[in-house]
Amino acid sequence: MSSQTAIVRISGISKNFGGLAALQEVSITVGRGTITSVIGPNGAGKTTLINVLSGFLKPDSGTIELNGAVITGRKAHAITRLGMARTFQTAQVFGQMSVLENVMVGCHARTRTGLAGAALRLPGVRAEERAVREKARGLLAMVGLAGQASMTAASIPIGSQRLLEIARALASQPAVLLLDEPAAGLNTQETRRLGELLLDIRRQGITIMLVEHDMELVMDISDEIAVLNFGRSIARGTPAEIQASPDVIAVYLGED
Numbered sequence: 001m002s003s004q005t006a007i008v009r010i011s012g013i014s015k016n017f018g019g020l021a022a023l024q025e026v027s028i029t030v031g032r033g034t035i036t037s038v039i040g041p042n043g044a045g046k047t048t049l050i051n052v053l054s055g056f057l058k059p060d061s062g063t064i065e066l067n068g069a070v071i072t073g074r075k076a077h078a079i080t081r082l083g084m085a086r087t088f089q090t091a092q093v094f095g096q097m098s099v100l101e102n103v104m105v106g107c108h109a110r111t112r113t114g115l116a117g118a119a120l121r122l123p124g125v126r127a128e129e130r131a132v133r134e135k136a137r138g139l140l141a142m143v144g145l146a147g148q149a150s151m152t153a154a155s156i157p158i159g160s161q162r163l164l165e166i167a168r169a170l171a172s173q174p175a176v177l178l179l180d181e182p183a184a185g186l187n188t189q190e191t192r193r194l195g196e197l198l199l200d201i202r203r204q205g206i207t208i209m210l211v212e213h214d215m216e217l218v219m220d221i222s223d224e225i226a227v228l229n230f231g232r233s234i235a236r237g238t239p240a241e242i243q244a245s246p247d248v249i250a251v252y253l254g255e256d
Contacts, residue, residue, distance in 0.1 A: 007032040007207050008053075008084075008176055013062035015048055015231075022048040024231040025062070030176070030224075035198060035208045037218045039242075040228035041251060046211040047089055049228070050180050053209070054086040055079040067175065083175035087182060089211075091161040093168075095154030099145055102153050102164055103136035106171030139167040143197060159190040166197070176207045183214040195221050219243070227251070 008030035015023040023045045030036045038046050051057040053064060055076035064072045071079055085106075094102050140146045143163040148156050153164060162182050169177055179198075183191045195217050202208055212218050218225060219239045227235040227248050235245045242248055 005031050007067060008209065009063075009065040010049075010053070011063045011065075013049070013052060013059045013064065015045075015052055015057060015059050021231050023052070023059070026228065026231070026233050027062075028226045028233065028236070030207060030209055032207055033202065033205055034223040035202050035210060035221050037210045037212055037222040037225045038228060039212065039215070039218060039225060043230070044228040045231040046228055047180055048231075050086060050178050050209075050211055053079075054084060054178055080172055080174075083173075084178065085169035085172045085174035085176075086178035087162070087165040087169055087180055089180045089184065091158060091165055093153035093161050093164055095152065097153055098149065099151055099153055099156060099160075099164055100133070100136055100140065100149040103139050103167045103171050104132050106168035107132040107135055136167075136171060139170055142170075142200075143167045144193065158185045159187070162186070162194075163197070166201075170201070170206075174206060176209060177201065179208060179210045179212075181211055181213060183212055183217050191217055 006029050010026060010028045013023055013026045014021070026045070026049060028036070028038070038049060040046055048057065052059045055074050055078065058073045062072070063070055066079070066082055066084055069082065071082060094105065097105070137146065137149065140149055143166055145160060145163055145167065148160060153161065156164070166179070166182065183194055186194060191214060198208055198210070198221055210218070210222070222239055225237065225239060225242045226233060227242060229251050234247050234251065235242060237245070
């Protein structure tokens with residue numbers, strides 16, 4: 001993959017917790033405008049990788065590049081401003097705020113005045129706030145939550161909370177969207193709608209890196225798949241190549 005088509009380069013990333021090697025020299029290149037899924041058994045290091053990429057954990061070694069810039073070890077808020085946003089394995093919403101306000105919080109990562117300016121009602125804030133509100137409404141419509149905008153985030157179902165997280169992440173205008181098990185807890189119909197949404201996001205030019213256990217979803221929407229096992233990368237390829245990989249079959253079926 002050329003430097004022109006790669007948007008994320010993960011090179012030799014390792015992360016240890018005490019004596020446990022959560023990631024061991026993992027290298028993955030993510031193509032611009034693609035959906036790349038990271039799969040593997042529980043404990044394979046998938047969420048640790050997302051945490052390292054998004055700045056919630058600092059790797060022990062290796063480098064991460066986003067759009068050609070090294071972001072290794074940067075703080076989470078700085079990485080968000082550089083164009084990488086994420087969701088969490090367990091939905092993280094501001095429960096007592098409205099659904100609309102949750103998305104507006106994400107928009108403030110790109111506003112000139114920010115939250116402090118909004119609180120002080122500085123000049124120009126009102127016009128910007130109107131624009132933020134309309135943008136947030138548009139994102140809620142995109143993910144199918146327009147009718148729940150005035151509800152508190154804690155009162156909507158878990159499937160809707162996951163969609164809300166995606167809308168809030170999109171509000172920061174990311175080039176790369178990191179999703180940590182977005183289909184967890186969803187029923188078949190909700191998972192199907194999620195897949196359609198992710199394909200729509202990709203059509204808008206946003207790159208997606210997806211950690212997911214739902215193999216039907218992964219195989220349906222992924223351009224490439226990387227497989228981790230015990231913190232190591234053991235396979236990478238198209239969905240068809242991964243399905244045919246003896247190493248992957250052994251990991252998932254327990255074969256020798």
